[in-house]
Amino acid sequence: MQDVKRAQRTFLLLWTVVTAIKLLIAARLPLFVDEAFYWQEGQHFAAAYSDLPGLTAWMTRLGTEIGGQHVLALRAPFLLLAALLPWLITHIASRWFGEAVGWRAGSLVVLMPLAGSLGILALPDVPMAFATVLCLDAGARLLREIDAASAAELALGLTIGALSHYRFIGVIGVGMIALALLPQGRRVLRDPRVWVALALGIAAWAPLVAWNLENADAGLRFQLVDRHPWAFQSTGWWFLVVQAGLVTPLLFFALIQVFVRSFRTGDGMPAQWRYFGLLGGVSTLGFFLLGFFADVERVSFHWPLPGYLPLLIAVPALLREWPRGLRIATWVLSGAGLLMVLGYYLVLSTPQWREQFAAEKFYPANFAGWEELTAAVREEQARLAPGTTLLADNFKSGAELGFALDNARIAVLDHPLNQKHGRAPQLRLWKLESDGSRNAPALLVVGSGDVQYKSLLEYYHQLCKKVGPLPPPRVVNVDHGHQRFLLFALPAEKSKGPCTLPAFAWIDTPESKASTGRKFQVAGWAFKDGVGLKGVEILLDGKPVAKARYGLPSGGTAAYWKISTDPYHPAVGFSAAVDLTAAKPGRHWLGLRLHGRDGSVEDWSEQPLDLAE
Structure with missing residues (x-):
């Protein structure tokens, strides 16, 4: 009983402190460019979008409708789901391994950097992780007894996951594999109530399927074909190093041990342990193998999180067998890792600290400069003639300015970034992709850092052909110019003449x-x-x-x-x-x-x- 109370107090303290810190950071951290675009999608309400199913956009819309046009309001639904996640893990682990293990499993979710920082950004990983936990809870309960409540929970999890991200297809596939490998799981898969739940989950993909059928599979091609080289890349080995750092080394080793033990059939190994281990381990192994062939240009370190959550449930039971010093080191390293991640977000949210990263390869350009850009745009709009429209050169500036100015209808030029991030089809559907022609004065916003320097001159020449000769720009340098914007006051009609460039x-x-x-x-x-x-x-x-x-x-x-x-x-x-x-x-x-x-x-x-x- 003392052990349970101590574990409970530890969890409540960690959860309260970390949640409070995340709220403070989320209220200060500038909007990430993807978050801004999800907000823009939410303002154009639809069942699905070019890059994602609809849930992420709907959640941003819900947040701002309730809390107003503020970054914390936009992120609030995601923070809420992320705050519930450790409680769900605690509930699941307590059922199968006892209360003390349950509270400690919840504490590990709070402390593991990938999971503990979840919700600070309004990203689809939050509802997808929540859906994953619902599905693994339902699956574990079904292994013990097949009932309508567990089947309903499975249907709910599958529905939320289908509305979150294309990647949830992998979670479903791994779940089916894990059940098929267990005798009890094969019994579950033969029950009609489970298939009704699966059918409801499959039906939730209908909006995304319909969107792709209406738009020549543009979203599916981007997620599965366009963004991936599908050629062997030796850099895939970095997965182990990166993940060990983000999970923290000792905890990562513990997760691997849980997976390895899931293959044991004797020693009274509970079916649920094998289920959690197989579900998480097969998923993580799949992402490791995928890393040798998939997209490495964009951020993907967070992809394995749904696989880690099932493994974390059994980790506290495993740690009981470790020497006391090693157990303490595991907890301390996890806490230190979380502090580093939260500290990094805190640095990004403080301009004076963030500029210290200027001139570094890891300079966080996608978080930087939006307030300064918005202030400059407002000044120029006040100076220019009434009726001057706003024109952005790519989706990043268009979405960020849209949120800051509460204007989801800012036109955007065709830009390589729009294609690279799968946003071009959506901009065309909204009729926001501009060819540069106009019948009113326009203020053109150009992010000079959004094109590689070696390609920037060619880009400016193409820009000149689209909008006409470029007048002298107002330059907005942020963090010593490592985030750099150019503002051009364009006349009402496209003029002719030689190109004058920055x-x-x-x-x-x-x-x-x-x-x-x-x-x-x-x-x-x-x-x-x-x-x-x-x-x-x-x-x-x-x-x-x-x-x-x-x-x-x-x-x-x-x-x-x-x-x-x-x-x-x-x-x-x-x-x-x-x-x-x-x-x-x-x-x-x-x-x-x-x-x-x-x-x-x-x-x-x-x-x-x-x-x-």
Whole structure:
């Protein structure tokens, strides 16, 4: 009894503290681009969408209808489901392994980083994980006794899962395999009540099937064909390293042990243990194998979570056999892992901390800059003529601005990102995909970081063909320009003439993150298609510190940027002697201010520089 009470108190304390922290973070964290698009889908109510079934969008709509246009309101339904998840696991584990194991299983769900951070973002993984737990609970109960209540719970779980994500098909398949491998499971699969539940679950896929039939299987092709190379990739081995880190190493090893033990047939092994182990282990193994052939460009580390949840149910029973020191280390590592993940979200939600990631490969661009962009757009809209429309160059900016401005009808240009993320068909259905033509003035918002730098000049040329010559832009640099937006005030009619594009630049020396003395040379190149540049200033922490000699020979620049139309090639190099004797030692940010011959002034992205004592 003391053991049960201690486990219960631990669970209640962990659940309360972690839930409170998640609420605080969710209220501060900028909207992730996928969340913004799900909000936009929710504002165009439908049974299914190009990228997902309908439930995620419906939940965002429910949150904002009740709580208003705020990130916490949008995320509230997801936070609620995620908060219920540990309680469900506790209930299931208590039934089969005792109350103490149940409370500890719930605590592990709270502490495991992948599960403990669930709900902070409004993503389909939340209802899908909830549906998975309902199905595994129903399956375990059916193994003991087939009754109408368990069959109804199975039908509910299958329905929620079908409305959550295409990936839930894998959960269904693994569940059928797990039942088929058990004698009791084969008995379950022969019962008509179970097949009625399966039929109801299958019926829940009808909206998604109908959408695909009406739209040439666009959603299905994106999820199963377009986004995956379906060719062997040796990087699949990283799955083990990444998952061990996200689950925490000792807990990951415990999950593997639960799976291995599920193959035992003797030693009084409960059928439920074998069921949970097979359900979770086969799913996790499947994702491991899939990683050698599937999409590795987009985030996929969260995919195995539905497989971990069944395994977690039996982990506390397994840990009883481990030495005390190892048990303590497992709990401590799990807690430390969760703190790291929540800390990362906290950093992302604090602009002053987030900018420290600028110039790093893992800079969180999809969370950054939306408030600054919205403020700049509002200022430009107030300055421009009444009736000026808003036009975004891709779905990210369109959805994020849509949420911030409470406008789900912002038109979007055709963009590689729309295709890459499966959003182009949906934008066309909403009649929000623009070809650039217009009959009113427009404010065009361009995310310059949404195209690889080597392809950016070609993209700008294509943009110019769509909307006409680009006027001098207002540049919105966030986090030293590592999130960068350009705002163009376009006339009512598409004008003709040569393309004038935003400026391009590069600092050859010093290199990014270089350590220098107080006096050093800055050299590089810069050009501006259509009109050229008349000067370059060197900036330190946003303030001019030197005027560069511009117009130096730089033949390699024109050779690389073959389609450039700057009339001053190859004389587009610059050099400057910088004296920072009065500057404080330590980290500074080196930048450029580019003066165009058309009167434009553009601040280029900054790079870190370390000044010696």
